[in-house]
Amino acid sequence: xxxxxxxxxxxxxxxxxxxxxxxxxxxxxxxxxxxxxxxxxxxxxxxxxxxxxxxxxxxxxxxxxxxxxxxxxxxxxxxxxxxxxxxxxxxxxxxxxxxxxxxxxxxxxxxxxxxxxxxxxxxxxxxxxxxxxxxxxxxxxxxxxxxxxxxxxxxxxxxxxxxxxxxxxxxxxxxxxxxxxxxxxxxxxxxxxxxxxxxxxxxxxxxxxxxxxxxxxxxxxxxxxxxxxxxxxxxxxxxx
Ligand code: CAA
Numbered sequence: 001x002x003x004x005x006x007x008x009x010x011x012x013x014x015x016x017x018x019x020x021x022x023x024x025x026x027x028x029x030x031x032x033x034x035x036x037x038x039x040x041x042x043x044x045x046x047x048x049x050x051x052x053x054x055x056x057x058x059x060x061x062x063x064x065x066x067x068x069x070x071x072x073x074x075x076x077x078x079x080x081x082x083x084x085x086x087x088x089x090x091x092x093x094x095x096x097x098x099x100x101x102x103x104x105x106x107x108x109x110x111x112x113x114x115x116x117x118x119x120x121x122x123x124x125x126x127x128x129x130x131x132x133x134x135x136x137x138x139x140x141x142x143x144x145x146x147x148x149x150x151x152x153x154x155x156x157x158x159x160x161x162x163x164x165x166x167x168x169x170x171x172x173x174x175x176x177x178x179x180x181x182x183x184x185x186x187x188x189x190x191x192x193x194x195x196x197x198x199x200x201x202x203x204x205x206x207x208x209x210x211x212x213x214x215x216x217x218x219x220x221x222x223x224x225x226x227x228x229x230x231x232x233x234x235x236x237x238x239x240x
Contacts, residue, residue: 004073005128005219006066008032008056008113009083011043013182014132017208018080019049021216027078030069032056034083056083056109057101066116076117078128078219081110081154086184088143099146106150110157118161118170127170128219131158132211133230135178139238151176155230162228171227173218178234181205201236 005022009015010031019031031051033040040051050072054065066076084106087098110131121127136144137151155174162172179185179196185205188196197205214231217223232240 001074002026002028003077003219004028004030004069004075005078005080006030006032006052006069006076006113006117007080007082008109009034010049010080011040011051012036013184014177014180014208014211015080015082016043016047017212018082018215019043020047021209021212022078022080022219023047023049025216025220027219028073030073030076032065032083055105056081056112057105059108059112059115062109062112063116066113070120075120075124077121077124077126079113079117079130080215080219081113081129081131083109084132084147084150084184086144086147086187088147088188090143091145094146102146103150103153106147107153107157110154114161114172118165121165121170122168125169127165127168128223129161129165129170129172130215130218131172131174133158133174133176135176135232135234135238138176138230138232138240158230159228166227169224171218171223173226173228174230175211175214175218176230176232176234176240177206177211178232178237179205180208180211182208199237200234204235206233206235 010019011033054061134151158174
């Protein structure tokens with residue numbers, strides 16, 4: 001029977017590319033999304049991949065969402081924690097809500113999803129958890145204390161959970177994308193983005209499929225010896 005994967009934030013941007021790459025690898029994919037019903041419906045129509053709506057920042061919603069996916073598609077073997085938001089601003093302008101929303105969704109989402117799937121993976125002695133971190137969690141970024149803290153937290157979370165999963169056949173890895181051509185990056189003011197791209201040695205933004213390819217590798221059957229690793233995919237912008 002085909003493996004089943006949940007990709008959070010899986011209907012748009014990097015998540016959409018990941019959903020498609022896993023489907024191409026013969027995996028049954030459930031693409032989670034939080035808000036945009038119209039885009040999710042168009043995604044399902046285009047790809048044939050079923051979309052499931054819940055907020056990854058909500059612990060109980062993650063448990064219920066995983067339960068629904070398992071009832072419809074079978075046990076979840078793979079989770080890609082990709083869902084994330086930005087609420088950029090210098091600390092002087094950052095409100096408590098901007099801080100809490102980013103920590104709750106970007107970092108809390110990883111905990112909530114892993115908590116929901118880990119017992120089943122442990123029992124079945126096989127699992128793949130891939131967390132999407134960020135260059136800005138490795139290097140920091142002006143105007144992103146919330147996002148950098150959450151993404152940096154994801155890198156620590158990955159290494160800790162990898163140690164817990166290893167003896168049960170559950171691998172846990174992170175990918176740290178640089179600046180990828182998505183709606184999220186397009187929201188950065190043009191003059192600021194121009195300066196950032198000027199510092200990327202390969203001279204361009206990354207493409208979502210360049211991240212997705214690496215996720216598919218980490219989720220493969222042959223990926224069993226790769227755990228606790230962070231793969232930086234950033235065009236040479238930060239060599240870490
Ligand atoms: N280092 C040092 N100083 C900086 C700076 C930097 N990198 N960037 C800006 N400044 C300075 C400015 O020169 C300015 O100084 P003066 O007041 O002396 O002129 C001051 O800081 C204020 O700058 P802004 O006018 O830009 O401030 P703002 O409040 O209008 O905007 C900001 C601040 C929201 C952070 C804006 O600069 C911004 O959007 N920056 C981009 C943040 C970013 O990279 N986000 C990534 C989103 S994509 C993503 O996160 C995906 C991923 O994983 C990579």
